Amino acid sequence: MSRLSAATERSLRWPARPVGEVLWVHASSAERYLALGDLGNRMKSLRPDLSVLVTWSRSITNRPPVDGYDLAAGPPPDDSPAEVRMFLDHWRPDLLIWSGGDLRRGLMRQMSERNLDSLLVDIDASELPDRTSRWLPDQRRRLFERFTEIMTPSDEARTQLLRLGLAADRIQRTDPLRLSTTPPGCNSDELTHMQATLGSRPVWFSSQTELDDLPTILNAHRSVLRLLHRLLLVVAMRDEQDLAAARDAIITSGLQLADWDSGEEPDEYTQVLLSSAEDSGLWYRLSPLCLLAGSLPSRANGQNPLDAAALGSAVLHGPGLGTYSALYKRLTEVGAAQKVDDVEDLAQGVLSLSAPDRAAEMALAGWQVVTEGASMTDHLMDRVQELLDKREDRHESP
Numbered sequence: 335m336s337r338l339s340a341a342t343e344r345s346l347r348w349p350a351r352p353v354g355e356v357l358w359v360h361a362s363s364a365e366r367y368l369a370l371g372d373l374g375n376r377m378k379s380l381r382p383d384l385s386v387l388v389t390w391s392r393s394i395t396n397r398p399p400v401d402g403y404d405l406a407a408g409p410p411p412d413d414s415p416a417e418v419r420m421f422l423d424h425w426r427p428d429l430l431i432w433s434g435g436d437l438r439r440g441l442m443r444q445m446s447e448r449n450l451d452s453l454l455v456d457i458d459a460s461e462l463p464d465r466t467s468r469w470l471p472d473q474r475r476r477l478f479e480r481f482t483e484i485m486t487p488s489d490e491a492r493t494q495l496l497r498l499g500l501a502a503d504r505i506q507r508t509d510p511l512r513l514s515t516t517p518p519g520c521n522s523d524e525l526t527h528m529q530a531t532l533g534s535r536p537v538w539f540s541s542q543t544e545l546d547d548l549p550t551i552l553n554a555h556r557s558v559l560r561l562l563h564r565l566l567l568v569v570a571m572r573d574e575q576d577l578a579a580a581r582d583a584i585i586t587s588g589l590q591l592a593d594w595d596s597g598e599e600p601d602e603y604t605q606v607l608l609s610s611a612e613d614s615g616l617w618y619r620l621s622p623l624c625l626l627a628g629s630l631p632s633r634a635n636g637q638n639p640l641d642a643a644a645l646g647s648a649v650l651h652g653p654g655l656g657t658y659s660a661l662y663k664r665l666t667e668v669g670a671a672q673k674v675d676d677v678e679d680l681a682q683g684v685l686s687l688s689a690p691d692r693a694a695e696m697a698l699a700g701w702q703v704v705t706e707g708a709s710m711t712d713h714l715m716d717r718v719q720e721l722l723d724k725r726e727d728r729h730e731s732p
Contacts, residue, residue, distance in 0.1 A: 348407060351425055354383035355722060358427035360410055362391045362434030364398075364657040366456060368513040369707065370433060371400030376715060378402070381722065387425055391436060398635060398657040413440040422448065429453070429721055431714070432481075433511060435461025439473065442480040451482040451721045455714065456511035459490040475499050482721065485714070487511075511714070512707025513661065515640035518615030528620055531599060536565045536688050539621035539647070541614055542572040542628035542637050545579055551627065552587050552606070554680035559605065562688055566600060568607045568617045572628060581608055618645040622693040623684065625650045625674075629662075639665055643700030648693040650674050650683045661703070670700030 357377065361367035367390055374386035388403045389410040407425070411417040418441050430445060430452040437454075445452050463474055475498040478484060484500070486492055487510040495505050540551050548569070555567045571580050577595060584591045584606050592598040594609040609617065618624060624647035628637030636656025639649050649671040655662045665671035672687070674680040687693050 344408070348424060349405065352385040352404070354385060355381065355428045355726075356385050356387055356405075356425055357429050357431070357718065357722075358387045358389070358425065359431045360389045360391075360433060361394065362436055362461075364394050364396070365513065365660045366433040366511055367394060367397060368400060368657065369511045369711075370431065371402035372513050372515075373431075373711060373714060373718075374402030374404075376402075376711070377718060380715075380719065384722075387427065391434075396635070396657055410438065411441070413438040415440055415444070418444050422450075428725055429718060431455055431718070434458070435463070437463060437477060439477050442477055446480040451725065452480070453483050453485065453714075453717065453721075454478070454481045455485045455508075457484070457486050457491055458488045459494060462491060462494055479504075483717065485710075487710075508713060509707065509710040511710055513638075513640065514707050514711045515638070515644050515704060517618065517641045517644045520613065520615035520619060524613075524616055525619055528616065532566070532620065536562055537568060537621045538565070538623040538625065538684055538688065539568045539570070539617045540625045540627045541570050541617070541642070542611060542626065543569050543580075544572055544627065544631070545576045545583075547627055547630045548580055548583055549587075550630070550677050550680065551625065552584065552589060553677045554684060555606070556587070556589065557677070557681040558684050558688070561685060564602075565684075565688065566604060566607060568609060568621060570609045570611045570614050570617060572611060574610050574612075577608065577610060584608060614641075615645070618642055618647055621647055622690065622697065623648050623650065623687045625680070625684075627652075629654045629656075636662075639671060640704055643670060643697070644704045646697045647700075648672075648687050648696035649700065650680065650687070664703050664706075665700055668699040668702055670696050670703060672696075 359370040361370050378384050385404040386402055387405040387407060389407050392409050411421040422444060432454050433456045435457060478495060478500055484504060485506045485508045487508055492505050492507055558565055571577055581593055589605045590603050592600045592604045592607050594607055600607050618641060624642040626637045626639055626649060628634060630652035632653045634654025634656055636654060636658040638658055639661055642649050649665060651662060651671060651673055662671055672683055674683050
């Protein structure tokens with residue numbers, strides 16, 4: 335089968351282009367895939383008729399579920415005129431955001447010919463293309479000039495682009511493109527009430543808990559209770575269908591239980607408070623220490639750690655980081671997260687991080703990671719808004 339016929343076969347599986355604006359984003363890494371999905375979600379809250387189309391590098395083999403994407407087209411078209419034309423004719427994007435490298439000369443030529451704006455974002459010096467030949471004219475400047483604007487977090491990349499002859503006002507030095515977060519909310523009256531109920535009592539929270547991991551968590555809690563007698567564990571189950579089985583397991587363990595979803599509240603004798611994931615925003619705010627239990631299985635897809643960090647929790651996690659591994663690495667590097675491998679590890683982590691000053695240090699470090707991508711996200715959203723508004727005005731002009 336020829337390359338063109340394979341591309342044609344793939345295009346037949348594409349859904350119809352939706353009515354309204356289409357923002358095409360391309361992710362060259364899993365972290366950028368997450369960040370652009372978050373951007374798409376935020377943009378759709380500002381432009382309800384906007385649809386977000388995503389393509390991704392073939393190196394991304396394990397894509398997490400992301401709310402911000404409406405259309406998934408797979409890898410971008412190969413850089414042949416026919417395949418690029420087929421892709422652009424079908425989707426008719428209003429704007430392209432290309433993150434990172436693996437740039438396509440043919441694609442950018444056709445984007446320019448169609449007067450379509452494009453932003454190159456988060457490109458690092460190592461991702462800039464090399465000159466193809468010392469003896470032929472350098473085509474890289476023409477490639478980069480076809481982008482409406484270039485945003486790079488790298489001083490070295492900016493310097494190299496300037497050496498190619500690009501105008502300085504076309505290149506912006508920005509923060510890296512990072513996943514930001516909108517943490518889950520909670521009922522303010524419930525928060526005030528529970529703060530008064532718990533008082534100075536130490537609390538730790540196990541979020542997104544799987545039934546299979548509950549014995550490990552309960553055994554660790556029982557171990558720590560020997561030294562911290564008033565310690566309260568809040569368990570939020572990932573699957574609401576597991577609540578009844580979790581309740582039975584906690585009762586069988588001999589630990590004193592309060593069932594939040596049944597209307598029970600903790601008293602001085604309660605050792606475990608069981609809840610559904612729906613109230614996670616409340617427990618993140620009340621717990622200085624959080625175990626991201628969705629990361630305990632080694633082959634797990636991972637659990638986004640930014641919600642916990644954004645709401646002031648120190649983070650404990652297991653080995654299953656999945657597509658969030660880069661986030662956990664940064665949190666660990668700044669001292670905001672700690673890995674646990676077994677019951678003893680978990681018990682020791684809970685014990686050491688239950689000291690208020692230690693948890694506060696980790697929470698402050700985590701806040702730095704939470705906010706590091708905020709300014710870039712805001713800036714990129716403003717630029718996308720501006721370019722889409724200009725395109726809309728051009729189409730409405732007589």
